Amino acid sequence: MTTIIVRLVRPFAVLALAAFSSPSALAQEVPPLAAYGELPGVEDMAISRSGKHLAVFTTLGETRQVIVFDDELNSVRRATVDDMKFRGFNFVGDEALLIVRSETVDVSGFVADKYEISQGLVLPLQNNAQAALVFGGTSAVMNAVFGNYGLRASADGWQGFFGAVEYGRNHKGDRVFEHGRPALYRYDFATGGQRRVARAPAEGVRRKWLVDGAGEVAAELDVIELSGSWTIRNSANRTLAEGRDLQGNVGLVGLGARGDTVIYVQRDQQSGNDLWFEVPLAGGEAQPFLADVAIDRFYWDPANGQLLGYLADEEGAEPVMFDAELQHRAQMVERAFAGNNARIMEWTPDFSKVIVHTQGSQDSGTWFLVDVDARKAEPFGYDRPLIGSDQVGPVSTLAYTAQDGLEMDAVVTLPPGREAAGLPVVVLPHGGPHMHDAEGFDWWAQAFASRGYAVIQPNFRGSTGRGQDFERAGYGEWGRKMQTDISDALAALAEQGVVDPSRACIVGASYGGYAALAGVTLQQGLYRCAVSVAGIGDIGLMYRTENRESGRNPLFRRSLREELGDSRGWDAISPRRFAAQADAPILLIHGRDDTVVNFEQSARMADALKDAGKPYRLVELAGEDHWLSLAVTRQQMLTETMAFVQEHNPAD
Structure with missing residues (x-):
């Protein structure tokens, strides 16, 4: 038998709780708004390398927690996590779970007022063992991790390799902060001990490492900030590759399939595109790597950091593995979920067990545990258990052409069960701006669709997903062609009769928030309202703050x-400078602990609107960051946004 049988709906037998129950069994006629704004019922899953343990980060009832199961699906460890800002987790063998969380903190000595600091929390699988923080037992380094360079098994147990900021000592012998350039440390998970294995770089140098399967530093990349000169060296300090890029566009990707080469990426100075290269660790000439392939993702062996394979960024692409058996298994998994917008999330090194996530039309998010040897895949948990398959609005892609003839696309989400004609519409540009929207279940878009709105998410120039030339076409086009690309998408959908362009609002977060503000200040007569969540109102202020x-x-x-273009033109693309031209009510929402787009952006925009006598509201999200990590404030954002749109652009 060469196919995997996928069971699509099955209430989970081990725990009769919401996040593990079939959405179809719990669905209401119209889901409450909270069903969209809440954190997912299952936020993440991980599997140990042996396949003997499975971890689920989930909310059950009112309790947010981590649950670890054994291979018989018996719960072996639970930990309540409350309002943790969860960033991911993975197993330390079958002994512990490494959970990465972040906190917004004031750090004395750093150049910013606040930083989002990552920490590693080690949760032993034994029920009574106490959790511990990586670097929590020492005063020599900051209690935070600055990059995870891999977990490695050794004769002495499991070791983790992390970037660490070291403290110095003053003349009194007290520990003091000196600089924020990380060194590389080895952390012993059994004892909590740590040891430096590579020094921090000198001032003005950016440094990254690759750690091999034996726990040794295989390669080191240094980039000189002033000149952009860069060098990759091996463990013997021999130069493997070097060059110069004024923007520092070079990076270590990983170790090659055999572990005896380094894969790196650098920016081509003529085309501006990223080029991949592979060079032997022992030294030799670098060769182009996958020169004709646009890469969606790489698959790595977590045991040694070596490349297993890749997935091309093209329609219908299947995984390409360098090992024939892995190729067979990965393709079996991919084909089993064909047409379900599936993504392989976790795997054992031999691909005998795989975790797959699906989402999209008629699927608000499902996690599958795939047993490749047994040829079966069964649902294990659900992102949105209160949203049934028939309550998910249909999602499709609209191809359209911008005013200057550039071809692009937009994702369209329609209200479930309604005729697609003359609908009120929410234009929802993405953040970044270097990212893109694709067909799938978008909780924000689906929330609007559930209330009767069509939603269009344009992939304007500057977005990823269409090649690097398309991405670079956005350089210098903030508030200009990037902005008209968004309104061109609205016009294209209106031309098809799907939406009524006179019943449109524009809503977005981060860069999308900037686009929302620009849509009613730099542009005129298009939208009935605008909502900016953590948006940018002043380009010059953004540059000065980030610099x-x-x-x-x-x-x-x-x-x-x-990216921004000539600074002499920044005022002309700053919505704050055109507050007096705002032709629709504006809602500003911003987290007080935002370390990406400073809260000052929304505060100053609010002041400008107030001075101009324009209708606006400013909502502060207490304790919230840029990513809406907290359940309470995420719900607050969605409630405020929906009420504002319904007030100024009612769906009925």
């Missing part, structure tokens, strides 16, 4: 200027 918080890093400064 200061980067420590005035020349690499960062040159890169940002390249």
Whole structure:
């Protein structure tokens, strides 16, 4: 038998609780708004390398927790996590779970007022063992991790490799902060001990490492911030590759399939595109790597950091593995979920057990545990258990052409069970701006669709997903062609008769928040209202803030200027400067602990609107960051946004 049988709906037998129950069994006629705004019922899943343990980060009832199961699906460890800002987890063998969380903190000595600091929490699988923080038992380094460079098994047990900021000592012998450049440390999960294995770089140098399967530093990349000169060296300090890029566009990707080469990426100075190369660790000439392939993702062996395979960024692509048996197994999994917008999330090294996530039309998010040897896949948990398959609005892609003839696309979500004609519409541009929307279940878009709105998410120039030329076409086009690309998508959908363009609002977060503000200030007569969540109102202020918080890093400064264009034109694309031209009510929502887009952006925009006598509201999200990590404030954002849109652009 060469196919995997997928069982699509089955209430989970081990725990009769909401996140593990079939959505179809719990669905109401119209889901409450909270069903969309809440954190997912299952936020993440992980499987140990042996396949003997499975971890689920979930909310059951009112309790947010981590549950670890054995291979018989018996619960072996639970931990309540409350309002933790969860960023991911993975197993330390079959002994512990490493949970990465973040906190917004004031850090003395750093250049910014606040930083989002990551920490590693080690949760032993034994029920009574106490959790511990990586670097929590020492005063020599900051109680935080600055990059995870891999977990490795050794004769002495499991070791983790993390970036760590070291403290110095003053003349009194007290520990003091000196600089924020991380060194590389080895952390012993059994004892909590740590040891430096590579020094922090000198001032003005950015450094990254690759750690091999034996726990040794295989390669090191240094980038000089002032000049952009970069060098990759091996463990013997021999130069493997070098070059110069004024924006510092170079990076270590990983170890090759055999572990004896380094894969790196650098920016081509003529085309501006990223080029991949592979060079032997022992030294030799670098060769182009996958030169004709646009990469969606790589698959890595977590045991040694070596490349297993890749997935091309093209329609219908299947995994390509360098090992024939892995190729067979990965393709079996991919084909079993064909047409279900599936993504392989976790796997054992031999691909005998795989975790797959699906979502999209008629699927509000389902997690499957796949037993490849047994040829079966069964649902294990659900993202939105209160949203049934028939309550998910249909999702499709609209191809359209911008005013200057550039071809692009937008994702369209329609209200479930309604005729697609003359609908009120919410234009929902994505953040980034270097990212893109794709067909799937978007909780924000589906929330609007559930209330009767069509939603269009344009992939304007500057977005990813259409090649690097398309992405670079957005350079210097904030508030200009990137903005008209968004309204061109609205016009294209209106031309088809699907939406009524006179009944439109624009809503977005981060860059999308900027686009929302620009839509009613730099543009006129298009939208009945605008909602900006953590948006940018002043480009010059953004540049000055980010430049200061980067420590005035020349690499960062040159890169940002390249993207934004001539600084003499920044006022002309700053919505705050055109507050007096706002032709629709504006709702500003911003987290007080936002370390990506400073709260000052929304505060100053509010002041400008107030001075101009324009209708607006400013909602502060207490304790919230840029990513809406907290359940309470995420719900607050959605409730405020929906009420505002319904007030100014009612669906009925």
